Amino acid sequence: MSNNSASSLVIAQKAVKQLRLEASVRRIKVSQAAADLKTFCLQNAHKDPLLMGVPSSDNPFRPPKSCELF
Amino acid sequence: MAAQEVQPSETIAKLKSESEALKTKLEEERAKLHDVELHQVAEKVDPLGQFVMKTRRTLKGHGNKVLCMDWCKDKRRIVSSSQDGKVIVWDAFTTNKEHAVTMPCTWVMACAYAPSGCAVACGGLDNKCSVYPLSLDKNENLAAKKKSVAMHTNYLSACSFTNSDMQILTSSGDGTCALWDVESGQLLQSFHGHAADVLCLDLAPSETGNTFVSGGCDKKANVWDMRSGQCIQSFETHESDINSVRYYPSGDAFASGSDDATCRLYDLRADREVAIYSKESIIFGASSVDFSLSGRLLFGGYNDYTINVWDVLKGTRVSILFGHENRVSTLRVSPDGTAFCSGSWDHTLRVWA
Numbered sequence: 001m002s003n004n005s006a007s008s009l010v011i012a013q014k015a016v017k018q019l020r021l022e023a024s025v026r027r028i029k030v031s032q033a034a035a036d037l038k039t040f041c042l043q044n045a046h047k048d049p050l051l052m053g054v055p056s057s058d059n060p061f062r063p064p065k066s067c068e069l070f
Numbered sequence: 071m072a073a074q075e076v077q078p079s080e081t082i083a084k085l086k087s088e089s090e091a092l093k094t095k096l097e098e099e100r101a102k103l104h105d106v107e108l109h110q111v112a113e114k115v116d117p118l119g120q121f122v123m124k125t126r127r128t129l130k131g132h133g134n135k136v137l138c139m140d141w142c143k144d145k146r147r148i149v150s151s152s153q154d155g156k157v158i159v160w161d162a163f164t165t166n167k168e169h170a171v172t173m174p175c176t177w178v179m180a181c182a183y184a185p186s187g188c189a190v191a192c193g194g195l196d197n198k199c200s201v202y203p204l205s206l207d208k209n210e211n212l213a214a215k216k217k218s219v220a221m222h223t224n225y226l227s228a229c230s231f232t233n234s235d236m237q238i239l240t241s242s243g244d245g246t247c248a249l250w251d252v253e254s255g256q257l258l259q260s261f262h263g264h265a266a267d268v269l270c271l272d273l274a275p276s277e278t279g280n281t282f283v284s285g286g287c288d289k290k291a292n293v294w295d296m297r298s299g300q301c302i303q304s305f306e307t308h309e310s311d312i313n314s315v316r317y318y319p320s321g322d323a324f325a326s327g328s329d330d331a332t333c334r335l336y337d338l339r340a341d342r343e344v345a346i347y348s349k350e351s352i353i354f355g356a357s358s359v360d361f362s363l364s365g366r367l368l369f370g371g372y373n374d375y376t377i378n379v380w381d382v383l384k385g386t387r388v389s390i391l392f393g394h395e396n397r398v399s400t401l402r403v404s405p406d407g408t409a410f411c412s413g414s415w416d417h418t419l420r421v422w423a
Contacts, residue, residue, distance in 0.1 A: 005079060012085035018263070019092035022304055025341055029103045033322070033340035034111035037365070038383055040320045042115070044364035049408040050123070050423070051366050060146070060163055061126040061409045061423040 100342045108335070108344045112383035118366070121379060121389040126409065127421040129160050131167055136413035137194070138228075138400045142183045145406045149190045150419055151178035157192045159204065162411065162421050171202055171212045180228045184235040191219070191238055193226035199240050201252055220250045227269045232296075233276055239296075241268040247284050249296060261294050263301040270314045275321045283324050285312030291326050291336065305336050307343045314358045318382075319365045325382075327356030333370050335382065347380040349387060358400045363407030371398030371412050377422075393420055 045051055049059065056062040134154035141148055147168070151157045155176045159169040175196035182191045184201075193199040199220035202212050220226065224243035231238055232249075237258065241247045247261040247268055266287035274281045280296040291312055293303040310329035317324045323337045323344070331352050335345040347368060354374035361368055361382070368380040377398060379389040396415035403410040409423040 005082065008082055009085070012082050012089070016085050016088050016092065018301065018304075019089060019096065021300070021302070023092055023096045023099065025303060027099065027103050027341040028339045029105050030108070030337070030340045030342065030344060031106045031111065033337040034106060034108045034344060036339075037108065037318070037320070037323060037337065037344075038112055038115065040318075040322075041364050041366040041383055044319070045366060047407075048362050048364035048366065049406070050362040050403070050410065051118075051364055053122075054408065059408050059423055061421055 100340075103340060104342065108383065109385040115383055117384065118381055118388050123379070123389065123391060123422050125393050125420045126423045127162055127165055129162070129165055129419040129421070130417070131158055131160075132156060132417045132419075134417060135396075135415040136399060136417060136419055137177065137179050138181045139402060139411055139413045139419060140181055140183045140190075141402055141404050141411065142187045143185055143405055144187055145404050145408070147183070147187065148411055148419065149181050149183050149192075150400075150413055151181035151192050151194070152417075153177050157181055157190065157202075159190065160419070162409075169204055169212060171216075173200075177225070180226050180240075182229050182231055182238075184231050185233065186235050189235060191229050191231065193220065193229060193240075195225050197222045197224060197226060197242070197244075199226050199229045199238055199250070201238070217252070217255070219252050219255050220248060222246070222248070224267070227267065228271050230271060230273055232273060239271060239273065239282060241271045241284055243267040245286070247271060247282075247294065259296065259299045261292075261299055261301070263292055263294075263304070264288050264290060269311060272316050272324065274317055275319065277321060283315045283317065285315040285326055285328075287311045289328075291315055291324070293324075293338065303338065303341060305343060307334060308332070310355070313355065316360050319361055319363060325359050325361065325368055327359040327370050329355035331355055331372075333359050333368060333380065335368075345382070345385050347378075347385060347387070352378065357398060358402075358412075360401055360403045360410065362403060369401055369403065369410055371401040371414075373397045375414070375416075377401065377412060391422065394418070
């Protein structure tokens, strides 16, 4: 059954190599990451139509179809 | 070379224990930086008010379950695909059908609009991804111009054009993702690492470089380098299949929706899960997720026919939307963020704003 053990070996080697790569990733603290996510949300909030709601006249989906001119 | 005979099983055992040790180390390193929860950082942020989101358009015309949809960059056209093999291009403003193609297979699980708006890609049980150029001539038979691009050895679960009409990224039930050249059909890169069907993928916003995230039946979400084919980060906290993944608009995080009835947020720079969006009352899987433009809202389509809207920062649900009469299978926010569209097993698509 040497074929089986040879391929299991290769698979195991790949797994270890992959884990070594993932373990070496540079990470920042959650507090820093979370602060950046929060900042991004707040800075872009005013540009977010679903968040802010836009007046019916500006949102092409809001006026009822019957108002379409064609 | 007659070197000393080392039993493969001994080496495998050593590698396995090194694997376990590395996994433990990975968790320890991640835990060291887990100094706070996202919702704690967001405590002082103003809570969101009441949302009034309603169905503004209902797109009827599919003869069976809608499985996938995508917006055109022009913010008004939509392509959708269905179990009955039909792919339809709609004008969402007027609800008119502009094009319809019948695929040679049923269960067209994936469809995508090309960035130029001039073509659509789709595939499913045929194990392929095909591109159809859209003609201005309504009488032209679109099927005649069809170009087969991707070939997998199992069903196509998702597809997406990259920044141009020239390349397509696909994911498949065969456990791999792949990048293809549309013109030649050539395989440019393949991505191996999932241990089971890959169900979804999303490309990073163009400013953040050449990566994409995929989610699969192995409960893992993997982030890949498109050029090297390498998996650069992997997240395994879901308890069941991951049906949908979507990048946060800044590109620094991504959300996932799973059969375990939760949606989760993973931050790429902290390399860990930073939020879980769940409620005891939500027991059905989330099939599809997308962010509003600022990333503050996360929309999730669920198998219990509803759409839950989450406050991404605070982790709370801000709204629940009813309307579909069967599972919500697909959901995307429009390119300018003014609306979002959901597709369902009830054969319809709804545009909400």
